[in-house]
Amino acid sequence: MHPDLAQLFALQQVDTALAHNRRGLAALDDGTARKVELDAAIAERERREQALAELERRRREREDKLRATEQKRAESRQKALVSMETKQQVALYEQIEALTRAKGTFEEELLVLFDGIDEQRRQRDAQTAVVQRLQREHQKTVGEYEEEKAALEAEAARLQAEREQVLPQVSPAGLQLYDARRKRTGELAVVATEEGGCTGCNVAVPVVIRRKALQSAEAVQCESCGRILYVTAAEFAEDSD
Numbered sequence: 296m297h298p299d300l301a302q303l304f305a306l307q308q309v310d311t312a313l314a315h316n317r318r319g320l321a322a323l324d325d326g327t328a329r330k331v332e333l334d335a336a337i338a339e340r341e342r343r344e345q346a347l348a349e350l351e352r353r354r355r356e357r358e359d360k361l362r363a364t365e366q367k368r369a370e371s372r373q374k375a376l377v378s379m380e381t382k383q384q385v386a387l388y389e390q391i392e393a394l395t396r397a398k399g400t401f402e403e404e405l406l407v408l409f410d411g412i413d414e415q416r417r418q419r420d421a422q423t424a425v426v427q428r429l430q431r432e433h434q435k436t437v438g439e440y441e442e443e444k445a446a447l448e449a450e451a452a453r454l455q456a457e458r459e460q461v462l463p464q465v466s467p468a469g470l471q472l473y474d475a476r477r478k479r480t481g482e483l484a485v486v487a488t489e490e491g492g493c494t495g496c497n498v499a500v501p502v503v504i505r506r507k508a509l510q511s512a513e514a515v516q517c518e519s520c521g522r523i524l525y526v527t528a529a530e531f532a533e534d535s536d
């Protein structure tokens with residue numbers, strides 16, 4: 296067996312775990328998508344709130360007009376009662392009739408506005424419920440993200456420390472071999488054999504190759520995928536009978 300192979304295999308195990316850890320970290324949902332959805336829901340709620348405020352403003356305006364009309368009508372009635380001139384009385388009664396019609400119009404408009412306000416308030420409240428639900432979901436996602444991120448970072452620190460321990464045990468030549476092979480095979484450069492097969496590509500490795508990997512001081516590669524084969528005596532004995 297190549298003198299550095301056991302250590303290179305240990306290094307490969309750590310590097311594989313680190314790569315898996317990095318992918319896990321990158322794949323975590325940090326809640327960004329939910330935040331976008333939440334912000335849109337908040338904007339929609341604000342729009343409905345403003346629509347409601349606009350209807351309320353129109354309601355107050357109509358109510359003010361109604362009150363002013365009723366007051367003017369009462370005044371005209373009072374004047375008509377005390378008026379001595381027929382011509383003035385006729386004019387006042389015409390004015391009272393016009394004011395009564397205006398009053399009716401304002402009252403009808405107010406009824407429509409009341410309905411509109413009720414409906415708009417329902418829509419606003421429904422949207423408030425949507426916002427609250429999305430807020431809870433977003434908080435939950437962010438909470439889970441922070442927890443998973445912390446766990447993965449702790450694992451990465453542990454793996455990094457493990458790597459620091461393994462690294463000095465590998466000779467510079469061994470390390471060079473490892474790095475060179477990884478440039479060709481990707482992150483997985485050193486693989487064990489299992490039941491006589493390469494765990495890098497799952498192709499059966501001939502006994503002669505496995506024996507060479509076990510006995511020769513050279514690094515022996517899988518003929519199928521080019522990865523360096525790590526064959527232990529126990530595994531060789533088990534699957535070469």
Ligand SMILES: [Zn+2]
Binds near residue numbers: 494496520
């Ligand atoms: Zn292979």
